Amino acid sequence: MFELYPRNCAAALDPKLFRHPTAEYRGAPFWCWNTKLDKAQLLRQLDYLQEMGMGGPTIHVRTGLETEYLGDEFMHIVRACADYAKRRKMLTWLYDEDRWPSGFAGGLVTRDERHRARHLLWTRRPYGSGAVHAINTSQALGSRNENGSLLAVFEVELDETGCLRQYRRLATPPPQPTPNTWYAYLETA
Structure with missing residues (x-):
């Protein structure tokens, strides 16, 4: 069984471990991937993270990623970075949401409308009664x-x-x- 913090079960705190913690007891900051991925550059960045005393990165895809999310090239680079970090006794975490919100995998899940978020529109204006203003935002707003x-x-x-x-x-x-007429619509995000 994989235990992330095996030394937590020790009867006493090991002063040597406290002074020189292993990867699982060090920081694992978000490592933002937001451009065309370059494997050589990413491996250099892993060296920098290790030099700074980090226990490893948390790969976090951000807006601007040009390499296809979860595509062959992306997965090859994830594997190369994870293997490289492992050889340096670092841990690699993958924040697997591709930006936000949770669970949509960069649009792979929500491509199918059945899996999209829904909201209730409670309004005095029936459909077709005025302009609709599209809101393009990364916030969780029903519009x-x-x-x-x-x-x-x-x-x-x-x-x-x-x-x-x-x-x-x-x-x-x-x-x-009338001013007292209200409409309830089920809309898809």
């Missing part, structure tokens, strides 16, 4: 994109403080919405 489906329409009455007084679900959208 109106009018690519969804109507789930339900409601008549909603709020009190003077903006709190819900009452509501009722409508069977169909009214031909002329």
Whole structure:
């Protein structure tokens, strides 16, 4: 069984280990890959990390990566860096999200719309009633994109403080919405 910190089970702290920690007890900073990957340059950077006392890198792909994420060249370079670090008694970690958000693998997962995030758009404006402004951001914002489906329409009455007084679900959208007509759409990010 692989144990990352085997010396944690020791009865007492080893002063020698404390003064000269092995790779697993040293820093492993994010190593941002954000351009066309150059194996020779990356191997030199590993030498620099070791000179600085790091226990190894955490490979972290960032915006700007020109080498295909998870492609053959990318994986070859990951393996070369991991092997090179191992020969120098360093550990290599792979932050495998390709930027953000978690789990989309640089678009490989979300290429299939079934695997994309969804959000509820709760609005007084029905689809087709005005301009849609696309938001291109790396933040987790739900934005109106009018690519969804109507789930339900409601008549909603709020009190003077903006709190819900009452509501009722409508069977169909009214031909002329009122200020109290609200639409619930399921949209895909």
